[in-house]
Amino acid sequence: MLGASPSTLAMTEITLREVTKDNLRAVLRLSVTEDQRQFVAPNPVSLSQAYVSLDAWPRAIYADDQPVGFVMLSLEPEKPEYWVWRFMIGADHQRNGHGRGAMHAVVEHVRTLPGATELKLSFVPAANSPQPFYESLGFELTGEEEEGEKVMRLALG
Numbered sequence: 001m002l003g004a005s006p007s008t009l010a011m012t013e014i015t016l017r018e019v020t021k022d023n024l025r026a027v028l029r030l031s032v033t034e035d036q037r038q039f040v041a042p043n044p045v046s047l048s049q050a051y052v053s054l055d056a057w058p059r060a061i062y063a064d065d066q067p068v069g070f071v072m073l074s075l076e077p078e079k080p081e082y083w084v085w086r087f088m089i090g091a092d093h094q095r096n097g098h099g100r101g102a103m104h105a106v107v108e109h110v111r112t113l114p115g116a117t118e119l120k121l122s123f124v125p126a127a128n129s130p131q132p133f134y135e136s137l138g139f140e141l142t143g144e145e146e147e148g149e150k151v152m153r154l155a156l157g
């Protein structure tokens with residue numbers, strides 16, 4: 001139930017691009033607000049984890065030709081199990097519809113993967129958590145908890 005895109009998206013194209021030597025510094029510089037730091041690891045930490053994790057799928061989120069965020073999926077087609085491991089839009093770029101556009105792109109990608117019937121994620125249940133953002137995209141709480149985080153799922157119908 002990924003809803004209609006906001007009007008800003010009509011003019012802005014959101015794409016997920018590989019992190020390369022050309023955009024690495026821009027991705028490393030992107031950060032969330034101080035209040036939001038409890039919800040997502042810093043991008044340098046995520047990219048270090050990606051370096052040693054075979055199932056990590058790290059991508060820069062672009063609004064047209066500008067890097068505005070970062071997403072890292074965990075892809076395990078052999079199970080099959082697909083998770084949003086990290087997801088952030090830089091503080092200066094939030095509330096412009098980029099998060100919604102990026103999650104649309106993530107869902108489109110995961111839909112193409114073997115045996116994909118759902119996309120899962122977990123979040124830290126604290127004030128101003130991203131729960132309303134994910135709910136607005138159709139994710140639902142599963143009732144499960146993983147290491148103190150609440151799990152949500154989106155059925156890929």
Ligand SMILES: CC(C)(COP(=O)(O)OP(=O)(O)OC[C@H]1O[C@@H](n2cnc3c(N)ncnc32)[C@H](O)[C@@H]1OP(=O)(O)O)[C@@H](O)C(=O)NCCC(=O)NCCS
Nearest residue numbers: 036039087088089094095096097098099100123130132133
């Ligand atoms: C969550 C996050 C990715 C959203 O990105 P964004 O680009 O600001 O989101 P969008 O502009 O696409 O928002 C789409 C809709 O989601 C909802 N939404 C977005 N951020 C929200 C928030 N902080 N609280 C409540 N609702 C929110 C709103 O309904 C919004 O529509 P509106 O702007 O018309 O009201 C961004 O706030 C972020 O990076 N947060 C910190 C890191 C984080 O929590 N990551 C998730 C880890 S599990």
